[in-house]
Amino acid sequence: LWEEILAEASQSLPAGTADLWLKTCIPTDLVEGSLVLDVPNVFVKEQISSRFLKDLVRICRETGKSDDIELRVGSETKKDEQKRAQKAASGGSAESRGGLNQGYLFNSFVVGKSNRLAHAASLAVAETPGEAYNPLFIWGGVGLGKTHLMHAIGHYVLDRNPNHKVTYVSSEKFINEFIQSIKNNKTQEFKSKYRSVDILLIDDIQFLGNKGSSQEEFFHTFNQLHTSKKQIVICSDRPPKDIQSIEDRLVSRFEWGLVTDIQSPDLETRIAILQKKAQLRRYDIPDEVINFLAVNIPSNIRELEGALNRVVACAELSSEPITEENTGEWLKDVIRKDIRGPVSVDAIQHATAEFFSMSVDDLLSAKRTSDLALARQIAMFLCRKLTEVSLQQIGLSFRKKDHTTVLHAHRKISQMVKEQPRIRQIVDTIEGKL
Numbered sequence: 001l002w003e004e005i006l007a008e009a010s011q012s013l014p015a016g017t018a019d020l021w022l023k024t025c026i027p028t029d030l031v032e033g034s035l036v037l038d039v040p041n042v043f044v045k046e047q048i049s050s051r052f053l054k055d056l057v058r059i060c061r062e063t064g065k066s067d068d069i070e071l072r073v074g075s076e077t078k079k080d081e082q083k084r085a086q087k088a089a090s091g092g093s094a095e096s097r098g099g100l101n102q103g104y105l106f107n108s109f110v111v112g113k114s115n116r117l118a119h120a121a122s123l124a125v126a127e128t129p130g131e132a133y134n135p136l137f138i139w140g141g142v143g144l145g146k147t148h149l150m151h152a153i154g155h156y157v158l159d160r161n162p163n164h165k166v167t168y169v170s171s172e173k174f175i176n177e178f179i180q181s182i183k184n185n186k187t188q189e190f191k192s193k194y195r196s197v198d199i200l201l202i203d204d205i206q207f208l209g210n211k212g213s214s215q216e217e218f219f220h221t222f223n224q225l226h227t228s229k230k231q232i233v234i235c236s237d238r239p240p241k242d243i244q245s246i247e248d249r250l251v252s253r254f255e256w257g258l259v260t261d262i263q264s265p266d267l268e269t270r271i272a273i274l275q276k277k278a279q280l281r282r283y284d285i286p287d288e289v290i291n292f293l294a295v296n297i298p299s300n301i302r303e304l305e306g307a308l309n310r311v312v313a314c315a316e317l318s319s320e321p322i323t324e325e326n327t328g329e330w331l332k333d334v335i336r337k338d339i340r341g342p343v344s345v346d347a348i349q350h351a352t353a354e355f356f357s358m359s360v361d362d363l364l365s366a367k368r369t370s371d372l373a374l375a376r377q378i379a380m381f382l383c384r385k386l387t388e389v390s391l392q393q394i395g396l397s398f399r400k401k402d403h404t405t406v407l408h409a410h411r412k413i414s415q416m417v418k419e420q421p422r423i424r425q426i427v428d429t430i431e432g433k434l
């Protein structure tokens with residue numbers, strides 16, 4: 001059966017990559033019509049699940065001999081048992097760590113311009129919980145390290161005060177638990193659970209928008225903790241005011257302490273993060289490959305990390321060396337969307353912001369420092385030069401600037417490019433990246 005599936009898969013799935021992953025699977029069992037495949041490790045399992053499992057199941061059904069596929073990691077059960085035994089032996093300490101990820105520590109967090117303030121505030125809160133900033137509110141795009149910082153605070157506090165009660169929860173889980181507690185007549189237990197903690201780390205608070213009764217409950221939890229000087233740390237993908245359908249009284253509370261943001265990391269920070277991750281995992285990655293990854297995956301640290309893992313796994317599976325060329329091949333489908341395709345206004349804005357180590361938000365803001373003004377004008381110039389978009393449309397994409405502003409920017413930078421080598425070089429570099 002597996003041979004049959006493989007033969008079909010090699011026809012219909014992308015050549016090269018699919019083979020590479022599927023080669024490592026060993027069919028071991030057929031349980032109630034479901035084909036069990038043994039895979040070497042969790043990473044391979046994830047890759048297959050996310051990339052080809054759907055297609056595999058489809059092929060599997062077409063054979064008519066089996067209707068599902070289950071992936072099992074070879075030593076999964078054994079390891080699980082070991083872990084459980086360890087946990088039991090250490091008095092269940094993993095449990096009392098409030099669901100914190102072991103790897104998310106301050107010393108595995110790389111500090112750069114984009115996250116310096118959020119990091120410093122987190123450290124201050126961890127050192128003097130309930131005193132420094134309460135609440136601490138951190139916001140920023142996905143995969144930029146908010147959750148990492150929250151967990152780091154939790155670990156830090158527990159390392160110093162093992163008796164502190166630290167609870168990490170996403171707002172979704174908070175909402176679900178609350179609804180469950182109503183269903184099961186256990187609201188009292190729910191209330192006392194969250195109102196008795198020393199430190200509450202509540203993640204992705206934006207999901208609380210639109211959830212009336214849960215907001216009410218969170219409001220009371222917040223008040224109770226805050227009055228008893230217990231630390232609250234909140235993360236969100238946007239600033240308090242921009243969370244949709246959230247009560248004003250909550251917004252104003254979120255702003256009582258310190259609100260700080262995390263921006264996309266600049267190139268240097270991305271390189272430093274990759275080096276750190278490689279070192280922590282004992283990967284041996286040549287500098288030029290680290291560079292290649294950092295340059296080609298600009299926006300999101302989670303993706304950066306995923307790419308690094310993928311490179312290592314591909315190298316292992318194919319027994320090929322980790323070179324820049326191989327890396328490009330292995331990451332073809334990840335990188336393509338970042339570097340190829342026609343140039344868009346969005347891409348120009350990102351590339352320009354990136355070059356000047358500022359956020360796109362700053363680039364588009366009304367701020368008038370000379371750096372910002374220059375960056376903005378260069379971005380507009382490039383939009384005019386490289387796209388077919390109308391002056392008016394370009395203006396709109398720069399937060400409703402007038403088309404004459406765009407025209408003015410274009411004239412000015414054209415002139416500067418002729419007269420100032422420095423400006424010419426900047427424009428060329430950004431253009432090169434596109």
Ligand code: ADP
Pocket residue numbers: 104108109110111115140141142143144145146147148149273276301302305
């Ligand atoms: P967010 O919660 O903002 O979406 P996460 O905290 O989950 O992002 O971070 C995504 C991944 O990137 C995690 O694996 C995290 O360890 C890593 N990461 C983010 N920022 C840093 C950093 N400054 N240094 C090291 N790793 C980081």
Ligand code: MG
Pocket residue numbers: 143146147148203
């Ligand atoms: Mg997060």
